[in-house]
Amino acid sequence: MTWRPVGLTRDVPAGRVMRAWVDGQDAVVWRSTRGVLSAWDNRCPHRGMALSHGFVRGEDLACLYHGWHYGAEGGVCSLIPSHPDLTPPDTIKTRAFQSAESDGVIWVRLEGSPDLAPPAIAPGLDPLRSFEIRAREGDIAHGAAAKPFEPAILSLLFNPIAHDRTLVTVLIDAQATSDQRKLASRWCEDVRREVEA
Amino acid sequence: MSAAFTLYDYVLSGNCYKIRLFASLLAMPYQSVAIDFYPGYEHRSERMLSLNPAGTLPVMVTSAGGQVLTETNAMLAWMALHDGGAQTPWFPAVDPALGPQVQQGLAFGAGLTDSIGLARLHAMLDWPVDGEAAKRAGLKHLRALELHLTDRQIDGGLWWAGAHPTIADLACFPYVALSPDAGLEHDGFPAIRRWLYAVRSLPGFATMPGIHPLHELR
Numbered sequence: 001m002t003w004r005p006v007g008l009t010r011d012v013p014a015g016r017v018m019r020a021w022v023d024g025q026d027a028v029v030w031r032s033t034r035g036v037l038s039a040w041d042n043r044c045p046h047r048g049m050a051l052s053h054g055f056v057r058g059e060d061l062a063c064l065y066h067g068w069h070y071g072a073e074g075g076v077c078s079l080i081p082s083h084p085d086l087t088p089p090d091t092i093k094t095r096a097f098q099s100a101e102s103d104g105v106i107w108v109r110l111e112g113s114p115d116l117a118p119p120a121i122a123p124g125l126d127p128l129r130s131f132e133i134r135a136r137e138g139d140i141a142h143g144a145a146a147k148p149f150e151p152a153i154l155s156l157l158f159n160p161i162a163h164d165r166t167l168v169t170v171l172i173d174a175q176a177t178s179d180q181r182k183l184a185s186r187w188c189e190d191v192r193r194e195v196e197a
Numbered sequence: 198m199s200a201a202f203t204l205y206d207y208v209l210s211g212n213c214y215k216i217r218l219f220a221s222l223l224a225m226p227y228q229s230v231a232i233d234f235y236p237g238y239e240h241r242s243e244r245m246l247s248l249n250p251a252g253t254l255p256v257m258v259t260s261a262g263g264q265v266l267t268e269t270n271a272m273l274a275w276m277a278l279h280d281g282g283a284q285t286p287w288f289p290a291v292d293p294a295l296g297p298q299v300q301q302g303l304a305f306g307a308g309l310t311d312s313i314g315l316a317r318l319h320a321m322l323d324w325p326v327d328g329e330a331a332k333r334a335g336l337k338h339l340r341a342l343e344l345h346l347t348d349r350q351i352d353g354g355l356w357w358a359g360a361h362p363t364i365a366d367l368a369c370f371p372y373v374a375l376s377p378d379a380g381l382e383h384d385g386f387p388a389i390r391r392w393l394y395a396v397r398s399l400p401g402f403a404t405m406p407g408i409h410p411l412h413e414l415r
Binding site for chain 1: 340343344347348351352382384385386387388390391394409411412
């Protein structure tokens with residue numbers, strides 16, 4: 001399976017939860033209080049509630065529905081609030097995916113050899129923003145190429161999140177000024193408007 | 198402490214929640230009168246129409262002077278000024294840089310009522326409007342807000358304008374936070390998520406159905 005860029009490191013600080021799509025798989029991406037990043041099946045094994053609605057409690061992610069806790073290390077259930085005296089068996093666990101971070105980008109893949117790192121990004125780039133376009137990757141790449149951004153070097157990463165929706169992650173020359181970054185952010189909107197039209 | 202105002206209120210209304218939230222942040226006491234918006238349509242009763250001919254909620258009646266305010270942004274302004282006078286950080290009305298920015302956010306927030314707010318009424322109460330059109334307008338608004346908040350992030354800012362939250366943030370917060378009720382998720386909007394989290398982190402934050410507290414470690 002391929003590593004997919006699901007968002008920016010900056011956008012998932014400690015204690016925050018995000019939903020992501022990886023090769024058609026609904027996933028929850030979250031970071032524990034100590035900073036451990038995890039990517040799991042976005043489904044509480046108890047009643048199927050989306051864990052992306054849940055909240056971080058220390059090194060656990062707690063489901064919004066009935067508060068079952070799952071630990072950052074391995075996704076094993078550690079607490080069932082309605083049975084406080086019960087030590088949950090290790091067999092109650094979420095399905096964990098691989099996650100990695102490099103150059104400010106969060107990558108997730110469903111499976112694969114653990115020693116194969118995510119693709120390297122050209123040096124000297126800063127993450128700018130990630131946003132959704134209701135179009136396919138090929139059409140977006142085509143639209144972006146037809147409308148080159150002059151003020152600074154940009155690099156685009158694509159994650160297909162549905163047959164007609166793509167998450168685009170944009171990186172910009174680390175030397176770019178604030179004004180250039182804002183222009184690049186508007187350029188993203190221009191490309192989207194054109195590609196979706 | 199005596200009530201600063203009376204609020205004619207409906208618990209599921211995002212506009213009413215703006216006032217409840219700001220009162221909670223300011224620790225400003227008020228008296229609430231629950232109005233049966235649905236299914237009773239009490240906001241269109243003779244009693245309510247004589248108070249507010251427009252038939253909208255919320256309605257605020259100030260305790261001192263008995264001013265009747267029917268526009269949510271005007272209520273937010275009144276509360277900020279009542280609390281902190283002209284120096285209130287919540288409404289830097291005459292600051293040459295921030296004042297116009299706050300007005301921009303207040304108008305943007307009011308516009309959300311007719312996009313996300315309407316789409317939500319359609320989704321929740323089957324309001325007889327074009328729900329899809331309202332939802333498309335809501336998506337446009339979310340994208341515009343994401344762009345604005347990305348600009349703010351590039352400048353090292355967190356709030357709609359300036360270094361302190363203002364009534365512009367509160368005017369925008371409820372319907373953006375409630376947009377999943379209308380099927381508009383926050384997944385593709387990282388800057389919005391960051392800002393929503395910041396508002397929910399404010400001391401004195403109040404919730405409403407659909408807007409949860411931040412769960413601290415217990």
